[in-house]
Amino acid sequence: xxxPLLPLISVEALTTAALELVDEGGDFSFPKLAKKIxxxxxxxxxxxxxxxEILELLRHRIITEEPYPPVDHSDWEAALRVLIRAYRDxxxxxxxxxxxxxxxxxxxxxxxxxxxxxxxALEAAGFRGRDVVAAISTIDSFALGAALDLAAPxxxxxxxxxxxxxxxxxxxxxxxxxxxxxxxxxxxxxVIIGGLRAKLAx
Amino acid sequence: xxxPLLPLISVEALTTAALELVDEGGDFSFPKLAKKIxxxxxxxxxxxxxxxEILELLRHRIITEEPYPPVDHSDWEAALRVLIRAYRDxxxxxxxxxxxxxxxxxxxxxxxxxxxxxxxALEAAGFRGRDVVAAISTIDSFALGAALDLAAPxxxxxxxxxxxxxxxxxxxxxxxxxxxxxxxxxxxxxVIIGGLRAKLAx
DNA sequence: ACCTGAACACCGTTCAAGT
DNA sequence: ACCTGAACACCGTTCAAGT
Numbered sequence: 001x002x003x004p005l006l007p008l009i010s011v012e013a014l015t016t017a018a019l020e021l022v023d024e025g026g027d028f029s030f031p032k033l034a035k036k037i038x039x040x041x042x043x044x045x046x047x048x049x050x051x052x053e054i055l056e057l058l059r060h061r062i063i064t065e066e067p068y069p070p071v072d073h074s075d076w077e078a079a080l081r082v083l084i085r086a087y088r089d090x091x092x093x094x095x096x097x098x099x100x101x102x103x104x105x106x107x108x109x110x111x112x113x114x115x116x117x118x119x120x121a122l123e124a125a126g127f128r129g130r131d132v133v134a135a136i137s138t139i140d141s142f143a144l145g146a147a148l149d150l151a152a153p154x155x156x157x158x159x160x161x162x163x164x165x166x167x168x169x170x171x172x173x174x175x176x177x178x179x180x181x182x183x184x185x186x187x188x189x190x191v192i193i194g195g196l197r198a199k200l201a202x
Numbered sequence: 203x204x205x206p207l208l209p210l211i212s213v214e215a216l217t218t219a220a221l222e223l224v225d226e227g228g229d230f231s232f233p234k235l236a237k238k239i240x241x242x243x244x245x246x247x248x249x250x251x252x253x254x255e256i257l258e259l260l261r262h263r264i265i266t267e268e269p270y271p272p273v274d275h276s277d278w279e280a281a282l283r284v285l286i287r288a289y290r291d292x293x294x295x296x297x298x299x300x301x302x303x304x305x306x307x308x309x310x311x312x313x314x315x316x317x318x319x320x321x322x323a324l325e326a327a328g329f330r331g332r333d334v335v336a337a338i339s340t341i342d343s344f345a346l347g348a349a350l351d352l353a354a355p356x357x358x359x360x361x362x363x364x365x366x367x368x369x370x371x372x373x374x375x376x377x378x379x380x381x382x383x384x385x386x387x388x389x390x391x392x393v394i395i396g397g398l399r400a401k402l403a404x
Numbered sequence: 405a406c407c408t409g410a411a412c413a414c415c416g417t418t419c420a421a422g423t
Numbered sequence: 424a425c426c427t428g429a430a431c432a433c434c435g436t437t438c439a440a441g442t
Contacts, residue, residue, distance in 0.1 A: 002442025119368040133376035134389035141347020166321040170334035188340035195397030204423025
């Protein structure tokens with residue numbers, strides 16, 4: 001066929017198609033991606049270096065599609081709440097993407113910008129030296145875990161028929177699953193902020 | 203060839219081989235597994251239902267290979283520290299396994315037992331109703347994130363050349379990478395415990 | 405510069421055939 | 424019951440050939 005007058009593929013369209021596949025099926029593949037755009041599998045490589053770059057494009061897309069408001073760095077608690085919630089909201093919109101991004105090193109400047117804002121808020125709070133990265137790691141772990149939680153179909157711990165009474169009672173008290181995730185996140189956010197405040201005080 | 207007098211494969215040997223492959227190469231596959239045991243690929247299915255079951259066997263193996271001491275449920279803070287550390291230590295020994303287990307529902311009774319102990323400690327602390335599951339989720343997110351951190355080769359946020367001064371300074375102050383992970387975990391553990399304590403007080 | 409089709413080196417799982 | 428080899432339906436990536 002040879003080169004067309006106008007390109008049949010754009011990075012934009014590629015990203016959109018991949019995100020739709022992930023939202024629908026929990027993953028994307030080159031064959032499915034090619035079929036969706038109506039193009040041959042190998043031509044994708046004219047626009048993108050491979051699977052990893054598409055994953056980074058997806059990370060960029062979901063973080064930037066709903067920008068968070070400028071944060072007030074004088075109020076570190078409010079700033080952290082905005083930033084952590086922005087991260088989590090991105091995965092609320094696309095829960096099945098979270099597991100695909102865990103192995104991936106973050107290179108996208110806009111996502112790095114979110115971490116820069118985190119660092120600024122933590123310095124404003126009073127953290128110094130290696131505690132800043134430690135606090136970012138803690139927040140990162142929590143946010144990533146919360147995102148992965150959204151991808152899990154139901155409760156993740158499935159106790160056998162016999163035993164485990166306390167866990168089963170706790171799960172029984174957790175309420176409906178839509179509400180559960182939201183409450184667990186709010187609770188966890190309070191725990192993180194309160195724990196950081198206690199660290200500063202102690 | 204037909205059936206041998208003694209089975210050539212055992213679930214034990216299968217698990218050991220798979221864990222070695224993950225520790226060395228970050229993943230396992232049926233072809234590599236079969237080659238390592240000296241058996242044909244399809245015969246593995248006589249002992250195991252598929253890939254997912256092997257992953258659950260690996261989770262069981264790493265959690266039980268170094269049992270944690272019985273926890274004193276009257277001291278909830280100490281109990282939580284023991285449990286969260288036990289979880290994390292399992293992945294310190296096998297960091298590359300963490301990313302493979304994130305999509306997997308937990309069914310292993312011994313691992314569920316760890317969550318039962320978590321629930322007991324949290325009730326001893328004074329949490330009730332849906333807060334118990336919320337607290338478990340928070341702890342789970344943190345522990346999982348910390349485990350995934352161990353699998354990451356170096357710092358996960360790789361800022362571009364220009365900009366991001368605060369994040370770069372923070373990373374520069376984080377110290378050597380072996381020490382960094384340990385300090386971040388200790389820091390995060392303090393944050394979680396302190397945050398839970400604040401929740402109970404407030 | 406951008407597309408195609410064929411090729412390559414991988415996967416997980418199934419199944420008839422053997423003992 | 425437990426093994427084998429062949430087959431099937433998938434992957435991601437490369438590359439010569441086209442315009």
